[in-house]
Amino acid sequence: MSERHVTTRRGFIAALGFSAVSLYGAWAAYGAAPLPFGGHKGAAASEPDAHDGHGGGHGGHGAAEAPAEPAGHAGHGAAAGMTPEEFRSAHDAFVERFTQKDGSADPHAAVEAHAHGGHGHAGAGHDHASMGAAMVAAAEPVDVYLMAQKFAYSPDVLRLKAGQPYRFRMMADDITHGASIQLGSASRIIRLRPNVVTEQTITFTKPGAYLVYCTVYCGPAHDAMQGRIVVG
Amino acid sequence: MDCISTPVATADTRPRLTARLAALPRGDASLFRLLFGAALLALALGLAGGFVTALARARALNLFGDDAYRVLTLHGVSVFFYWLYLIQAALLLVLAAAENGRGLALRPLAWLGAALMLAGFAASEWISAIGTPLLYDGSPELAVDDPRSVGVFALGYLLLSAGLAAAAVSGIATLLQPRRRGEAEAFSAIGFALFAWAGFLIVSAIAATNAFLPGLLWALGAGPFPADHGTEWHILFHNLHYLPLMATVLVWYVLTQHLTGVTSIHGARLSKIVFAAYLVFVPPTSLYHMFLEPNLSESVRVVGSLLSLFVSVPTLAAFAIIVSSLEASARARGATGLFGWMKGLPWRNPAMANMGWAVVNMLVGITFAFVLIQEKLAPMLSDTFFVPGYFHFFAVGVLTQTFLAALMVILPALGGGALWRPDLLRRMPALVTLGLLIFGTAGIAAGVMGVPRRVFDVGYGGMAPAAWPVLMALVGVGATLFAVALSVSVYGVVRTLLSRRAPATAESRRVDWTDGQRGVGAVPAWTGPLSVAVLIATMYVATIVAFEIIQSLPIVAIGGGHGH
Ligand code: HEM
Ligand SMILES: [Cu+2]
Numbered sequence: 001m002s003e004r005h006v007t008t009r010r011g012f013i014a015a016l017g018f019s020a021v022s023l024y025g026a027w028a029a030y031g032a033a034p035l036p037f038g039g040h041k042g043a044a045a046s047e048p049d050a051h052d053g054h055g056g057g058h059g060g061h062g063a064a065e066a067p068a069e070p071a072g073h074a075g076h077g078a079a080a081g082m083t084p085e086e087f088r089s090a091h092d093a094f095v096e097r098f099t100q101k102d103g104s105a106d107p108h109a110a111v112e113a114h115a116h117g118g119h120g121h122a123g124a125g126h127d128h129a130s131m132g133a134a135m136v137a138a139a140e141p142v143d144v145y146l147m148a149q150k151f152a153y154s155p156d157v158l159r160l161k162a163g164q165p166y167r168f169r170m171m172a173d174d175i176t177h178g179a180s181i182q183l184g185s186a187s188r189i190i191r192l193r194p195n196v197v198t199e200q201t202i203t204f205t206k207p208g209a210y211l212v213y214c215t216v217y218c219g220p221a222h223d224a225m226q227g228r229i230v231v232g
Numbered sequence: 233m234d235c236i237s238t239p240v241a242t243a244d245t246r247p248r249l250t251a252r253l254a255a256l257p258r259g260d261a262s263l264f265r266l267l268f269g270a271a272l273l274a275l276a277l278g279l280a281g282g283f284v285t286a287l288a289r290a291r292a293l294n295l296f297g298d299d300a301y302r303v304l305t306l307h308g309v310s311v312f313f314y315w316l317y318l319i320q321a322a323l324l325l326v327l328a329a330a331e332n333g334r335g336l337a338l339r340p341l342a343w344l345g346a347a348l349m350l351a352g353f354a355a356s357e358w359i360s361a362i363g364t365p366l367l368y369d370g371s372p373e374l375a376v377d378d379p380r381s382v383g384v385f386a387l388g389y390l391l392l393s394a395g396l397a398a399a400a401v402s403g404i405a406t407l408l409q410p411r412r413r414g415e416a417e418a419f420s421a422i423g424f425a426l427f428a429w430a431g432f433l434i435v436s437a438i439a440a441t442n443a444f445l446p447g448l449l450w451a452l453g454a455g456p457f458p459a460d461h462g463t464e465w466h467i468l469f470h471n472l473h474y475l476p477l478m479a480t481v482l483v484w485y486v487l488t489q490h491l492t493g494v495t496s497i498h499g500a501r502l503s504k505i506v507f508a509a510y511l512v513f514v515p516p517t518s519l520y521h522m523f524l525e526p527n528l529s530e531s532v533r534v535v536g537s538l539l540s541l542f543v544s545v546p547t548l549a550a551f552a553i554i555v556s557s558l559e560a561s562a563r564a565r566g567a568t569g570l571f572g573w574m575k576g577l578p579w580r581n582p583a584m585a586n587m588g589w590a591v592v593n594m595l596v597g598i599t600f601a602f603v604l605i606q607e608k609l610a611p612m613l614s615d616t617f618f619v620p621g622y623f624h625f626f627a628v629g630v631l632t633q634t635f636l637a638a639l640m641v642i643l644p645a646l647g648g649g650a651l652w653r654p655d656l657l658r659r660m661p662a663l664v665t666l667g668l669l670i671f672g673t674a675g676i677a678a679g680v681m682g683v684p685r686r687v688f689d690v691g692y693g694g695m696a697p698a699a700w701p702v703l704m705a706l707v708g709v710g711a712t713l714f715a716v717a718l719s720v721s722v723y724g725v726v727r728t729l730l731s732r733r734a735p736a737t738a739e740s741r742r743v744d745w746t747d748g749q750r751g752v753g754a755v756p757a758w759t760g761p762l763s764v765a766v767l768i769a770t771m772y773v774a775t776i777v778a779f780e781i782i783q784s785l786p787i788v789a790i791g792g793g794h795g796h
Contacts, residue, residue: 007761008560008753010498017506017549019764021541023602026772030779032608034534165788175373176462178524178615180682182697183785187682189611191524193462194373198526199791206786211695215615215684217367219374220297223689 084195087171091145095155104230105155107142107166141167141201146227148177148192150219153212153227160231165203171196178215181229184208189215204231249330249490250645257335261646264329265729267322267346268639270353271315272726275632277357278311279722283715286671288688290708291701300688301365308368309360309388311627314353316476317392319635321349321399323479324430326642327486328406331423337405345398352391359384367686369465372447372458383451386444393437393444400430400437421496421503422489425482428507432475439468470518474543477626478510480634481550484587487637488554491584492577493746497557497753506553509546517543523610533607540605544598551591552760559757561745571759581741582657586637586721589661593629593668595763597622599770600676603778611789612782617683617707621675628714629668633661639725649731652724660717667714674706680781 006012027033082090098105144166147154160166170179172192180189192198204210214225246252256264284303288295295303325342329335336342360366363381366374370385407427410416419427443464449455458464485503489495496503519536522528528536559573567573578584600622604613613619644651651657683690683700690700 003751004753005756007757008497008556010502013498013502013552013556013760014549016552016760016764017509017545018542019768020544020548020598020602020771022768023771023775024538024541026775026779027537027606027608030608030776030783032606032779033538175376176371180615180684181787182682182695183787184697186612186680186781186785187616188785188787188789189524189615191526191615193526196526201790203788204786205788208786209695211692213684213687213692217301217374217686220301223296223687226692226695228695 082169082197082199084171084197087145087169087197088147088173090143090169091147091154091171094143094145099155100159102157103155104157104159106159107144108161109159139164141165143167143169146170146179147173148179148214148225149173150175151214151221151225153179153225156227158227158229160204160229162204162207162231165201168200168202170198170200175218176216177218177225179227180213180215182211182213191216204229207231246333249486250641252330252333253326253642253645254647255333256329256646259339260325260329260335263336263339263343263346264322264326264642264646267318267325267349268643269729270346270350271318271322272639272722272729274310274314274318274353275722276726278307278309278315279715279719281307281310283711286708286711286715290705290711291689292705292708296688298365301367301686302360304686305360305365305367306357309356311632312368312472313389313392314356316472316631317396318349318353320429320433320476320479321345321396323483323635323638324403324426324433325399325406326646327422327482328403328426328430331420331426332406332409334409335406336402337409338402341398341405342402345395345400345402348391348395348398350395352388352393352395354388355384355391356388359388369469370444370447370461371465372450372461376457379451379453382447386447386451389440389444390448393440397434397437400433403430419504421500421507422482422485424500424504425478425485425507428511429475429478429482432471432478432511436468436471436475439464439471443468466521467518470521471514473623473626474510474514476631477547478507480590480631481547482507483634483638484550484554484591487583487587487641488558490641491581491587491742492558492561493742493744494557494561496553497560498553503550503553506546506549509549513542513545517605520605520607520610523607524614537605537607541602543605544602547594547598548764551594552764555760555763556753556757558745559759560753560755563755563757564752565745570762574759576743576745578741578743580654580658581640582651582654582660582721582724583637583640585658585661586633586640589665590630590633590637593625593633593665595767596669596672597625597630599767599774600625600672602771603774606775606778609775609778609782612778612785613679615684616679617675617685617704618679620685621672621679621707624675624714625668625672628718629665632718633664633721636721636725640728643725643728649728652727652731657721657724660721663717664714664721667710667712667717670710671707671714672710674703674710678703678707680778 024033028035094107095105098107098109100106100109142164144158144160146158146168148170149172170190170192172194175194177192178189179192180187190198190200208231210229210231212227212229214222218225281303284293284295285300285307287293288300288303325336359381363384364375364378366381366385370382370389372382375381404427407419407423407430443461446455446458446464447461450457517540519528519532520540523533523536558577562573562576567576569575577588579588600618603609604618604622640651640657678700679685681697681699681703683704690696690704
C-alpha cells in the first residue's frame, strides 16, 4: 500500500467518487444553495468572481428581487390558501370583469373604470407603477387568474404592464397541464396540477408579446394549447 | 478476501467468463437466448419508434395528434421498459449462472419470470399500438373515458414487474447456492453486485406494482380512479433509471476483467461498498424530478437539490476504480504516455469499443444531468427538450451500448456462431457518439430556448422563435446518424444470436494484463483524476451559463414552482 502512488490509493479513488459534489460551489456563488456551515464556506469563497460578476452585472435585478420577497410571502405554491372552488369563482369573476372587446383580459383597463370595485387590495396606486425594475418592490401586486384546461388557457390573452408585479393564481381545471412563458432566449415553466392552486408573483421587466404554451402532454391537441401575455 | 496489500493485481483463478458460459446447461442457455432475443426485439421496435419520433420532431415527417403520440408511446414503452428490463433480467440470470458455475437455481421460477415478462411485452405493445396514447408513464388521467387502455397498459407493466421479480429471485438463489453448499465463503465483488442489483430489481418491481395496480383495478371497476398516479410514478421512475446504470457499471467490471484480465487493484471490498452505495445514494436523490410540483415547499426543493449532488457518487467511484486499475496494470507492464497506455486496450474488439465510448457518453451525460438537479434552474429546463436531449447520452450512449457490448461477448459463448463482422461493428460506437453529440447539443440548446418535449408542431401559429425549427432539424440529423449506426450494431448482435455456425475457435481479441512486472500502482495513474477534473470544469461552465441565462430573462418571479 505504502509503495502506491497517491493516484492509485483507495482513499483517493473514493474521494474522486465524491468530486461532483463540488458543484455546490457554483450554486452557492449564485445564491442557489445555503451557506450556513463553516465546512462549505471554502467552496463558495473559491468562486468570488462568479459571485461578483453576478452582483455587478445584475445589480438592478438583484436589488429588485430582494425587497420583493416579502411581497411574495403568500407565494407558496399550493399553500396559497385558496380552494379549487374559490379559484373557479374568482377566475370566472376575473374573466367577466376584465375581458375586453378583442377577447383579451386587461386587469388595468377595468380597474380604472371601476376603481376599488371588488378587488380592493389590487386597486391602490398600481396604475402609476413605474416601468423601472427598482419600483417592483414598491408596487402592490395585482391579481391575475389563469386557468388551464384541454386545450386552452383562460383567459388566453392577458394585457399587462412592465414593471408591475402580478400575483398569478393558476390552476388546471381537468388534468395536468403546464404553462411555459417564452421569453426570447429561454422560457419559464410552471406545472399546473388539477385542482391545485399555484401562486407566483411575476413581474415582466420588458414590454413585448410573450407566447405561453402547455408543457405537459394532455391529449391530441396538446400542440395547439397556447396563449399570450402582451406586456405594454 | 481483500488484496489491498498485494503488490500485483490478483488474478481470478476461475476459467474465463466465456468458458464458464459455454459450460452452462443447455436448458439454461435456451432460456437466456430467448430472453436476449426478446430484449433485442424490444430494442429494434423502440429504435424504429425513436427514429420516426425524431423525424417527426424535425418536421421531416408530418405526424400529428394521436398518431405521433402513439409512436412516442411505442418508443418509450419498448426501449425504456422492455429493452432495458428484459436485458437486465437476462444479464442478471446469465451472469449469476456463470458466477455459480452450475447454472440456474430455481430454474422453473426463471422460466415463469420469462413467460410473465413476455406476456407483459405483448400486452404493452398491443395496447400502445391500438389504444389511447398514454406515453410510457401510462398516466390514467389521459384516458378517463377509456378504461381498457388504462387497464391493459397497467397489466403489461404489472406482468413485467412480476416476471422481473421472479427472475430476480431465481438469480438470488443461484448466487447463494455455492455458499449454501459450502463451496464458497464470500461473494466475489461481481457476485455481491449481482446480489444487490437483484434486490434492487425486486424493490422496483414492488414500486411498479404500487404505481400500476390501482389503474388496473379501476379499469376492472374494482377501485377508485388512481388520482395519485403522478406521485407513485415518480418514486418508481427514479429507481428505473438508476437500475440500468448500476447494471451498466457491473457489466463494465465483468467485461474489463474478461477483456484484459484486470480485476480491481483496490480490493473486492471497495467495489462491494461502491455497489452497495447505489442503494444508499439513489433513493434519497429522487426529489429532483419533482422540482416543478406546486405542492413541494421551497425548503424541500433546496434540500432535494443538495442531496442530488450525491447521485453520481457510486458511478464516478466505479469509473475511478476501473480506470485506475487498468492504467496501473498497463503501466506495471511497461506502458507509457499520459494517455498512451490506453492504446494497449483491445480496441479492435467491438465489445471494448462499445464500452469505451459508453464511458465517454457517461461523462458527457453527467455534465448536463447536474445542470438539471439544481432546483433554481428547473423552471427553465424541466419539461423541455433539454431532458431528452441529455438523457439519450445515457439511454443510448451508455446503457444501450454497454448492454450490446455484453451481448457481443456472451452470445458467441452461449453457442451461437462467431460475432458478426467485428471489423464493422467496432466502428459503430464512434458514429453513435457523434450522432448523439449532434442530437444532444442541438436538443439541449433547443430545450434551453424553450422547445418543449413531447410536442410535434412547435410553430405555435408563428409565435415561436425562428431558431426552434432549425435546432430541431439538427436534432433530426443527429438522430438519423446514431439511429443508423446503432441499428448496424443491433443487426450484428441479432445475426450473432441467430447464427448456427460452430463457435469460432479463435476468440475475439483481448489483452492479458493479469499481473505486472513491476509493482502495480507504484507510478502515477492520472487518467481517472484528469477526466474527473475536466468533468467538474465542464459542469461548472454549464451551470454558470444556465444561471446567467435564467437571470437575464425579462421576468422576476417569486413563489410557486420555484423561488428566489
Ligand atoms: C434510434 C435511436 C433513438 C432515437 C432516434 C430516439 C429519439 C427520441 C426522441 C426524438 C425523443 C423525444 C420525443 C419528445 O420528447 O418529443 C425520444 C424520447 C425518449 N427516448 Fe429515445 N431515441 C432513440 C433511442 C432510445 C433508447 C435506446 C432509449 C432507452 C434505452 C430511449 C429512451 C427514450 C425515452 C425514455 C424517451 C422519452 C419518451 C417520452 O417522453 O414519452 N431512446 N427519443
Ligand atoms: Cu395542456
